[in-house]
Amino acid sequence: MHMAKTIAIANQKGGVGKTTTAVNLAAVIASAEISVLLVDADPQGNATSGIGIQRGSFRRSLYHAIVLAEPIQSVIDCPPSLGLLTLNALTAAKSLLVPIQCEYYALEGVTELFDTLARIRRLHNPGLTIQGLLLTMYDERTKLSAAVASDLRDFYGQQVFETVIPRNVRLAEAPSYGKPIILYDIHSKGAEAYFQLAKEILAHDTKGVGPGIERKWCGPTATREAIRSPLRVNRRRTTLARGPAGRAYANTRCGPRCT
Ligand SMILES: Nc1ncnc2c1ncn2[C@@H]1O[C@H](COP(=O)(O)OP(=O)(O)O)[C@@H](O)[C@H]1O
Numbered sequence: 001m002h003m004a005k006t007i008a009i010a011n012q013k014g015g016v017g018k019t020t021t022a023v024n025l026a027a028v029i030a031s032a033e034i035s036v037l038l039v040d041a042d043p044q045g046n047a048t049s050g051i052g053i054q055r056g057s058f059r060r061s062l063y064h065a066i067v068l069a070e071p072i073q074s075v076i077d078c079p080p081s082l083g084l085l086t087l088n089a090l091t092a093a094k095s096l097l098v099p100i101q102c103e104y105y106a107l108e109g110v111t112e113l114f115d116t117l118a119r120i121r122r123l124h125n126p127g128l129t130i131q132g133l134l135l136t137m138y139d140e141r142t143k144l145s146a147a148v149a150s151d152l153r154d155f156y157g158q159q160v161f162e163t164v165i166p167r168n169v170r171l172a173e174a175p176s177y178g179k180p181i182i183l184y185d186i187h188s189k190g191a192e193a194y195f196q197l198a199k200e201i202l203a204h205d206t207k208g209v210g211p212g213i214e215r216k217w218c219g220p221t222a223t224r225e226a227i228r229s230p231l232r233v234n235r236r237r238t239t240l241a242r243g244p245a246g247r248a249y250a251n252t253r254c255g256p257r258c259t
């Protein structure tokens with residue numbers, strides 16, 4: 001049996017764009033006439049309903065999809081936890097793609113995710129690679145988005161995708177029509193971004209397993225500066241971001257920045 005190249009989309013934080021990325025990446029790859037299997041590993045079933053399929057309406061199972069369809073590429077949408085379903089997905093996958101929402105707490109929990117990745121590599125899946133970190137819901141009107149992006153690139157370098165997914169209302173609307181973005185509004189910025197992402201993935205394959213990815217995140221620099229300078233940041237966001245900032249720093253072992 002042909003084994004598909006499998007990308008697991010995981011981040012134990014909810015609402016960071018895992019499902020949106022899984023559905024739209026799969027759709028764009030399929031539009032290039034590459035046979036794709038989209039696996040909905042989240043019991044909430046958002047990827048399923050997001051492509052217009054009623055949950056429980058199929059007699060056939062994942063087994064049939066893998067054996068009969070012989071996909072070339074599989075995309076697994078993981079639930080927002082590091083539980084058994086995510087562990088299974090990471091065991092089955094060739095690579096891991098981590099969507100990161102452009103907000104102050106962007107990297108909270110990512111260290112645990114990479115610890116889990118290291119454990120899975122050690123115990124079950126030594127070949128598991130990092131496909132890349134993907135910045136999602138990027139809002140070009142706020143300095144905070146730019147600051148989070150700049151911090152991430154500083155810290156993780158090449159392992160961050162060049163493609164950035166913008167905050168785009170069409171991406172949020174599409175699932176309510178049961179459609180991926182390319183069938184809902186192919187001219188939207190969201191569609192354009194997912195086309196770019198697929199291109200980047202197909203062209204560069206994986207971002208590799210360099211040491212940078214498992215370094216501990218020790219707090220933002222540019223992000224903090226953006227937050228401290230009210231003139232440079234959207235006001236509402238500043239307030240939202242400020243409260244938790246103290247706690248975020250209190251939790252880091254070596255202060256705002258590792259040296
Ligand atoms: N780039 C984006 N622009 C606007 N809304 C988005 C974007 N990505 C995701 N969303 C919306 O944000 C919410 C959370 O996204 P989702 O993909 O379901 O996250 P997750 O699967 O990580 O929980 C959903 O309502 C989704 O429609």
Ligand SMILES: [Mg+2]
Nearest residue numbers: 018019042046
């Ligand atoms: Mg989801």
